[in-house]
Amino acid sequence: MNFGLTEEQDMIVSTVRTFVENEIYPHEAEVERLGYVPHELGEEIKKKVLDLGFYASNFPEEAGGPGLSHVDFALVERELGRGSMALTHFFGRPQNILMACEGEQIARYRDPAVRGERMDALAMTEPDAGSDVRGMKTTARREGGDWVLNGTKHFISGAEHADFVIVFVATGEEVAGNGMVKKQITTFLVDRGTPGFTIRDGYKSVSHRGYKNMILEFEDCRLPDAQVLGKVGGGFEVMNDWLYATRITVATMAVGRARRVFDMMLDYAAQRKQFGQPIGRFQGVGFQIADSITEIDAADWLTLAAAWRLDQGLPANREIASAKVYASEMLARVTDRAIQVYGGMGLMDDFPIERFWRDARVERIWDGTSEIQRHIISRDLLRPLGA
Structure with missing residues (x-):
């Protein structure tokens, strides 16, 4: 069993991460202050993504997309999770449900969405x-x-x-x-x-x-x-065919955001000194670092494993639910620990830690609450036993 990424997947991760760091990070504070993304900025990001060839990266080649696998796309979303959702929205991932378009709907809705002409x-x-x-x-x-x-x-x-x-x-x-x-x-x-x-x-x-x-x-x-x-009357059929992607997206983006938070927390613990030594040497801080990276890695593998099952054509409903509930709750724990490591400064807007902490809260609610995910998991396990 090979857990390593291919050369192409390494390129995907590097390309998207570099884009997020160069094109998203510099604008995050302004968007946080304004409460919206200026139209010109959104269009600028969209154009750069189109030029990069990553727009609509969740669509197959026959629909005009790059034809990434589920694992490939999970890696894209994981890296996008590092940045502000308000800004990465313009990275352009039209709803997969548009694959259900037929006849004139393809030319009117699906294809323009894939080309970035309509959102x-x-x-x-x-x-x-x-x-x-x-x-x-x-x-x-x-x-x-x-x-x-x-x-x-x-x-x-x-x-x-x-x-x-x-x-x-x-x-x-x-x-x-x-x-x-x-x-x-x-x-x-x-x-x-x-x-x-x-x-x-x-x-x-x-x-x-x-x-x-x-x-x-x-x-x-x-x-x-x-x-x-x-x-x-076929709304549920359309949902079941195409909307699974939203839950796995929450999981992957939670992993990406947690890794960004962790990197900042680790660096701070190594640089900040108290009593003549870096605070990371104190067991109370060191153990929080150890717990965080362990949980992040676990969420990452849960998510990639669920995406792998989709690529193999295997049932993945329970696995996606497990990834979503664990990754979203993991993000809450990691951001809370980061606040604790930073101390009072973690709650100040001089650092983005308090923003990550606030942002993490909604992940356990949208695209199916944690309770809904646990219901999906338990139902999947109990039904074969007649319960």
């Missing part, structure tokens, strides 16, 4: 539904040959930059095998500027300032059948 956003979460997708209240009804959407989505990342949004809504009901009535979910492609569709600022978050969350409102928003992505 997308994914809209699923609602104020009263959260992780309960079938509990969503945004609906679409048939009227005069069209679909009429009504409802609200919130916590929608990237919608302020999006040219179109991929929206999940309830379009009817069905009776399950156990007799329970469940909502049918359908996916729609909705262009910015469509009458009845409004995008407005969301809430101010302490995590990832500048990576804004938006509120989407639909009020008698009319859409033709051509805007349905996949089949009517």
